[in-house]
Amino acid sequence: MKPFLPNFAWSIFSPQSIRFLFIPLLVLGAISFANAQAYPGCDDIRYRTDVFTEVQSTLGLSYGSGTTIAGNTQELFLDVYEPVGDEQAIRPVIILAFGGSFISGEREDLAGLCESYARRGFVAVSIDYRLYDLPLIPFPTSDEMRDVVVRSISDFKAAIRYMREDAATSNTFRVDPDMVFIGGVSAGGIAAAHTAVLDETDDIDADLLALIEANGGFTGNSSDNTEYSNEVQGYISLSGALNDASWMDENDPPFASVHDDMDIVVPYNTGFASLLGVQIVYLEGSLQLQLKGDSLDIPNRLLTIENSFDHVSYFGTPEEYTATIDFTTEFLQDIMCEQLVGTNDQPEVLGGIRNFPNPATDRIQVTNPEGLLLNLSLFNSMGQRVTQRQNTTELMVGQLPAGIYWLHVEDYATRASTIQKVIIK
Template sequence: MQERLLLTWMLVLTGATLLFSQDYSSCDGERYRQDVFDGVTVTTGVQFGSNTTIGGNVQDLFMDVYEPEGDTASVRPTVVMAFGGAFVFGQREDLDGLCRSLARKGYVAATIDYRLFDAIIPVDSNQMHDVVVKAIGDMKAAIRHLREDAATSNQFRVDTNLIFAGGISAGAITAAHVAHLDETDDIPNYLQNIIANNGGIEGNSSDNYQYSSSVAGLVNYSGALKDASFIDADDPPQFSVHDEGDGIVVYGNGLVFAGPIVLVYLEGSFSMDQQAEAVGVESRLITYPGNGHVSYFGDNADQYEAEVEAATAMFLADQICGEISDAKTLEPSFSVRAFPNPLPAQQPLRLMVEGHSGPVQFRLFSISGVSVAEQVVTAGTTELIDLPALPGGIYVIELRPSDNKGAAVRQRIVIQ
């Protein structure tokens, strides 16, 4: 197999359907999944907070906001992104390309400042924990600012129910804690003290605490948590991408260098995915082979970047649109057996649909959401489906009643 993609799909259809008060008529099957806007409007230098760095310097905090040009939707889902750079370097402009990609698909995207380590060098792990907690507070202030904007001037037309946190590397570590760390978690005493010294769980980079910093989901590009057990059953869904042999931010768990003489323990995307599965939180994980760090946006970008962006959009769109057209009939009316699984290359797929009396539409999707095969099958019989030649990897089977009067059933399958 030329590439090995490990993707955990926890698609519980009754839980994946999102019913908000807004009319998401913009969920047309293309918006949020594909590029549907040609232009992007960028508003730079939107201040959302101010605070003191670990080096004692006062830093004003800004975001750049990206919107689909010419969009008429009254509210839009929003992704707040944080750049990478080991909490030592980097700038919000580094995520210009990712934010433009999201805006072309119909999202509002914001890339934010957060405070970096600006002392001489970190001399102990508590200093690095402190700078991470500061970054978490900064991102929470950015999220609160967007909710405040929605409640006041409404410049960006943000859907306050659908704000997602995301980031790359250090930015993903920040976003992961924004999504999953809360006061109900078993937080070690030393970390509780650091949090308390930085204004508590919400931070103190702004004082608009009447607005929530909660998020609807996490986009995690090679990030980690201090402790994967921070993920609880009531936490938001997550989407992760990671290099399996990452030596900068661990894929599993272990010590990583946070400066020339400091080691910090982290639990990476694989550990986060395992914990999410254990507590019933939707989690999707794409794993790439090799020892790179964020290689899919770096050395291997030509091969993987478009695929990662498409899979990200598919995850977000599923949270936003769900099965809205089927809102009155959420429970699947049939069950499916697909075998063999894994499916050897060039071998027909056997499909058995039980508990349904009419024709069923079969579709097979790649992990990037592209339909690669479809066929109408008859319930109650074992159907042989000849698939086209496909690269090895993980795919998703979708079966839906041909009359569209029931919820879809989805199942993962591996093609060898």
């Protein structure tokens, strides 16, 4: 069985520990698509659930080349993942970039993530992009890292054009050129956000503008198929950021973000990205992107992982990983099906709830001071639901093995929820 986690290389961007913490993502509200038939698959099933069991991959396709910051020529490759048995004539594509502080990582790291999207009916693509390849001592400067990000934007745009060129010529992957999305994890999320947002209409400082012009301008110089558009219909930033959120404007595409609110690597609000504990470059994270997007009426959604100092902690358990896929694919389907509503799907936290006794032996009881209709679910440390009841304040647990569990309490009416740790003796 394949692991639930994407095969990320965490040699640089690595949490100090993996938190087996079940967060209240299961209660993301579902939007009804009963009348949404603007796009094939707008049926509340495809794109939102695993409708395919097998995925096929086409690996190592050359899509461009470029010169690294150290002056080396690098050929760029991408891998394409498709659902097996899919008969739909055109499919949306999501092009993804790996994480690794812009100094490490490889496109194979996102094989698991691409397979997850492909099982839901997307064509998913994992790309190479140029990394920092100068010596790490002395540490990279802020200007050097901005240079590397500019090169990654050029590479991202070349990958977008490659998929559109395929759609217009051989049509190997049956990609809809009008439904091209991008995204990335950590450094890849930073690259994706800049690719989607940064353009010639923005107020860019002279030094950055010089870097952009030296690397092919706003089109980039990673490939010569510039007759194809590198615009995107939306982007996903998984623990990503922008160097300056003021570059966003009302013409920028919708976006969805997921971020730990105390992230010590890429800031959730504002601050410096850290490389091996050293502050490198100033960034404005997912909270600032949301605030700016809201002020410009750009449709966006932010899923905040509260009280978490980890980086990309939401890939820590099968349930967290699946909930993140649910959150992002719901966002993408809402764009395709013209149902993009609301700006923040973060569930309301249910207050005033306490479970007792803790540790428990035969039953768990929950305080219910306001007489709410409560749904209770209990999950083990692997994220598996082991028991549940509706409209109750009590769960029988005497049949369960001793250990640590997570109690999910949900208000039936409002879907507000809370997660609490439970010990069973």
